[in-house]
Amino acid sequence: MKERPIVPESEILRQREFMKLVRAMDRRPQSYHIVSMGCQMNERDSESIAGMLEEMGMVRARAREDADLILYNTCCVRENAENKALGNVIWLKELKKDKPDLMICVGGCMTQEKGMAAMMKKNYPFIDLVYGTHNLYRLPEYVWRVLTEKRPVVEVMDIDGEVVEGLPEARASKFMAFVNIMYGCDNFCTYCIVPHVRGRERSRTPEAILEECVRLQDQGVREIMLLGQNVNSYRGGGAEFADLLYRVDRLGIPRIRFMTSHPKDLSDELIHAFGELRHLMPQLHLPVQAGNDEVLKRMNRRYTRAHYLDLVKRLRSVCPDIGLTSDIIVGFPGETLEQFEDTMSLVREVRFDAAYTFIYSPRKGTRAAEFPDDTPYAVKSERIQRLIELQQAIALEALEAQVGKTEQVLVEAVSTRDAASVGGKTPRGHMVNFPGDISLIGQFVDVEITSAGRNTLRGRRIEQ
Ligand code: SF4
Incomplete structure (x- = not known):
């Protein structure tokens, strides 16, 4: 991973000046609503976006319809995410007829796709602002330009990303927090659009990460999730991910988790960390994607089934109660029935607590989109159904094995199904x-x- 430049402090200060300029304007949006799509990294970006909008004098609207500025922080990992975003934006066109001053902004991975910004400019002229993943920090400047130039601003930068420090933030939770440690991905799995829209891998320095963690700890945060497209290839200031994890653990924040991990980069040191670190939770999301070597090779995953199973064995030898979760793609181009059965047998062997299962969705610009694919969709549907049923049965057994135990729970919210319960x-x-x-x-x-x-799970509180 190459060292990447940090966006100069002077640029962040310049953006802070734009925040002040917008705040001082008489006719500007008073409230905002953000629709965050996709992964936790987008959720974390949305917290920075909210922070910038609040510095511009806006407050969070109670509902999307009430907002003066609506921003879509989009995802493009799967085609349906993209269709959903575009469908929503068309709905906003109607809303804008009744509310001409409504400012519509679209950013994130979808707008960074090749040709997407130009297409949106041509076909969606009612959108006021389109920006990409590499220039999110310039949002204040763009909002100011939309308000003063009174015409749409479309600006997506082609250059690879930098590391941005010092943006304001409005965190979604007071006691759980996402902390980005690295951005981008160098792996080019053949089905994945992420390296094309999020750029090459670049890491924050350990000092910046630790400073953020200490700040969050002082604010009362009790659980942090370290985030990156592939945290295992973190390299910041000479430190590897396991080194960073040991340093974060020493801060004493009660709970640490991290995601996402690539099996090929899961180091011995990191496996040992699960046996040694007091605050690292026994949970790991380790996407396997497929259980057959030939399919893994065509996916360019650069590990084998045997390697993955060995990692699982070693993780369980240092941390027997570790909960493993995964992502699995069904119907990758050319997947035979036998190859699919290998995925089924791997799932039976590993016994994931949960697995996010998807039918392969071709993404334009990726290598796999060019692979011949003669498996009918109905066959893929039948395969994923079998996989879901298997995984649900395994997940239920894992849950049933918890009955009778006493567990420490960090309470997140009132239950959506029962107002007299929390979860x-x-x-x-x-x-x-x-x-x-x-x-x-x-x-x-x-x-x-x-x-x-x-x-x-369902439980009862043990009174102290
Ligand atoms: S590791 Fe592969 S699947 Fe994950 S973000 Fe990178 S290219 Fe995509």
Whole structure:
């Protein structure tokens, strides 16, 4: 991973001047609504976007319809995410007829796709601002230009990304936080658009990451998730990811998690960290994608089934209770029935707590989009159905195995199904609901697990 430049402080200060200029304007949006699509990295970007908009004097609107500025932070990993974003934007065109001053902004991975910005400029002229993934930090300048020039601004930078420090932020949670440690990806898995829209790998310095963690800890944050497209290839200021993890652990934040990990880069040191670090939670998202070597090769994953299974064995030898989750693609071009059965047998062997399963979706600009694919969609659908049923049965058994245990739960929210219950996660990442009220949110509570449902556990609070 090459060292990447940090956006100069003078540029961030310049953007802060634009925030002040917008704030001082009489006719400017007073409220905002952000639609964040896709992964946790987008969610974290949305917190920076919210921070910038609030510095510009806007408040979070109660609903999308109430907002003066609506921003779509888009995803393009799968085609349906892209279609959903474009469909939503068309709906906004109608809203704008009743509300001509509504400012519509679209940014994120979708706009960074080759040719997308030009297409949007031509076909969606009612969009006021289109920006990409590499120039998000210039949002204040663009909002100011839209307001003063009174015409759409479309600016997507082709250059590879830099590291941005010092943006304002409005965090979504007071006690759980995402912390970016690196951006971009160098792996070029043949099905994946991420390296094309998020750029090459670049890491933040350990000092900047630790400073952010200490700040969050001082603010009362009790769980952090270190984020990157491939955290295992983190290289910041000479430190590798395991070194960084040991340093973050020493801060004493009660819970640390991280994602996403690439199996080819999971180091021995990182495996040992699961046996040694006090605050590192026994949970790992380790996307396997397929259980057959030939398919893995065509995906350019650069590991084998045997290597993956060996990682699982070693992880479980240092941390027997570790909860593993994964991503799996079904129907990759040319996947035979036998190759699919290898994926099924790997799932039976590893016994994931959860797996995000997808039918392969070709993305323009990736190598796999050119691969011949003669498997009918109906066959792929039937395969994924079998995989989902298998995975659900395994997940249920993993949940049932928790019944009778007492687990420490960090309470996240009131249950959406039962207002007299709250929910939160165990160290392993299982969601538990139990009777309780809003005052418990953000607290650690000992809960005895009393039953298992399809996706969640049920429990009762053990009074101290
Ligand atoms: S490791 Fe592969 S799947 Fe993950 S972001 Fe990079 S290219 Fe995409």
